[in-house]
Amino acid sequence: MKKYYIDHKSPIPLHVQAEEILRKMINASEYKNGKLIPNELELAKQLAISRTTLRQALNKLVYEGLLSRKKGIGTRVVENVVSSKSNKWLSFSQEMEARGIHIKNYELHLSWVKPDESLKQFFEIKANHKVLKMERLRGTIDSPFVYFISFFHPRICLTGEEDFKQPLYEMLKNEHSIIATLSREEISARSCDRFIADKLEITTGSPILFRKRFVYDQAERPIEYNLGYYKGDSFIYTVESRR
Amino acid sequence: MKKYYIDHKSPIPLHVQAEEILRKMINASEYKNGKLIPNELELAKQLAISRTTLRQALNKLVYEGLLSRKKGIGTRVVENVVSSKSNKWLSFSQEMEARGIHIKNYELHLSWVKPDESLKQFFEIKANHKVLKMERLRGTIDSPFVYFISFFHPRICLTGEEDFKQPLYEMLKNEHSIIATLSREEISARSCDRFIADKLEITTGSPILFRKRFVYDQAERPIEYNLGYYKGDSFIYTVESRR
């Protein structure tokens, strides 16, 4: 078991350092899924910080759904559930990484296409404006589990030379000053066709989760039109709402 | 400006009371959108709690996206958050009616059952507490398109004599003073088994949208555990999120 230490002289707050260490331990399965992590007093002693400070770190991870605490029992690593908290807005890969699932890009394909009717309507453009179409096959080390097809509004002016390694919305913000603020999604179940089945390495006709996503900027101008085909048995979409 | 007080003798934790008060103040626009709320020391003094305790409440609201803090400045009510969330809480039938789809109940079946492992865990009860199981087949005039299986926590004390014609959460509120406040949902795609296929009048193996829903009250105590099997091609689940 690798040991991590907290640098009390670092400008990085202790609770942030503690959070990072806990994240690493979870990702590295040194704290195992569903199992208890050391108790707070013990952990605080190990990390040489106060219980209060440690609890700040724990709280954050509990909020994110990585840990769950129970009075009288202890703190557990939550079993793998992929979540998409609406107010969190982590990118897909960040979200997965946070849960210790490393995301691999299998394919990336870019092309400029003529928009069809629904695209023209969504982007509010004429047919002669070509839009960038991006297709991505993504998944874990073992197997792909989602096929994305994205279209971007012409005003975004993507060149195709962008660094698609970094999270998409980070990239849009950094390189194009476009801030995605609002998203609308529609989710339904489908049987997959031959094309998707082939991509996701499943049988034609298997159930998939189909997600249509409309992304807008601050002024509610359309940015992206995204279609996602998720392998049905592997992907779980989580929503939390409060009134 | 209405004044709220914290009851130091109440069994409800002070930070929870503080959170509720802040929520009310924001909802009632006594703390206005985009405007600063009183500073922490001031607020703590007003509520007669320590700054640490107040910060617990603030943290929760910040995490939820209702407030945003800035060092050196203060704490603001975030603009534009409430809208999408609050109206998300239409009941299923209300939601459908709003889309012009009239909902018909095909079947309703009630029984008391022994909780299985996951139910025991969710409800935090022992095996000898029986729970009410409610099965409902619902759909349009033409055909059913969702099969619900709900389990209710024993403390709800449903008699089976309730008026299940009115929306479920209305009924719980009116007849049992139980207010459903928080729901967590997990959505995935599946092939349906014979039982569900039979209910939904589709072919065994057809894709369905499977939704697991956990409903809690204000104090985050479990109320309902709901499984929904939606005919894949007919149901669309819509999510709107803003950051």
Next chain:
DNA sequence: CAAGGTATAATGTATTAACAATTGGACTTT
């Protein structure tokens, strides 16, 4: 043997205290 109590271990709640970092505005200097 069953019911109930008790010790123990874990998280939950709450307070007080001190100091750090950031911001914006007031003030001072050039």
Next chain:
DNA sequence: AAAGTCCAATTGTTAATACATTATACCTTG
């Protein structure tokens, strides 16, 4: 007038401490 300096206000960080609440396992008692 412009630029820089300092101050006050505000949130951020951290610690130490005390007691409450809950769950489990073990022990006691009838």
